[in-house]
Amino acid sequence: MRKVDLCLSSEGAEVILATSSDEKHPPENIIDGNPETFWTTTGMFPQEFIVCFHRLVKIERLVIRSYFVRTMKIEKSTAKEPVDFEQWIERDLVHTEGQLQKEEIMARDDQATYLRFIITSAFDHIAAVYSISAEGVAVSDLS
Numbered sequence: 691m692r693k694v695d696l697c698l699s700s701e702g703a704e705v706i707l708a709t710s711s712d713e714k715h716p717p718e719n720i721i722d723g724n725p726e727t728f729w730t731t732t733g734m735f736p737q738e739f740i741v742c743f744h745r746l747v748k749i750e751r752l753v754i755r756s757y758f759v760r761t762m763k764i765e766k767s768t769a770k771e772p773v774d775f776e777q778w779i780e781r782d783l784v785h786t787e788g789q790l791q792k793e794e795i796m797a798r799d800d801q802a803t804y805l806r807f808i809i810t811s812a813f814d815h816i817a818a819v820y821s822i823s824a825e826g827v828a829v830s831d832l833s
């Protein structure tokens with residue numbers, strides 16, 4: 691099996707929920723593969739988005755590119771629907787004035803059909819997520 695970026699829309703990933711949306715910076719930008727586009731929060735925290743893989747995947751490494759995110763929680767689910775999420779990862783990110791944050795997480799081959807990303811706090815009134823990359827392989831289709 692070849693490793694791919696499972697969080698790309700071209701690989702079948704989809705953002706199925708986001709708690710805020712700006713027409714110029716929609717949540718789909720997180721998974722479009724374009725390093726210049728991003729999703730922006732529009733105010734209060736927490737803010738969240740859910741990525742659906744439409745199949746069971748095994749994730750080896752996550753890379754989050756963001757701006758002004760202070761604390762992010764990541765939950766995962768292996769259910770056929772976006773339910774039964776369990777706490778997976780929580781990170782305090784470093785403030786990087788004038789440049790993007792890049793958080794790399796080794797994931798120990800964890801499996802998921804959905805990932806929920808929750809931004810619990812930010813360094814400013816808004817935050818942005820440029821991309822989520824999940825290196826890994828598809829395990830099985832949902833049936």
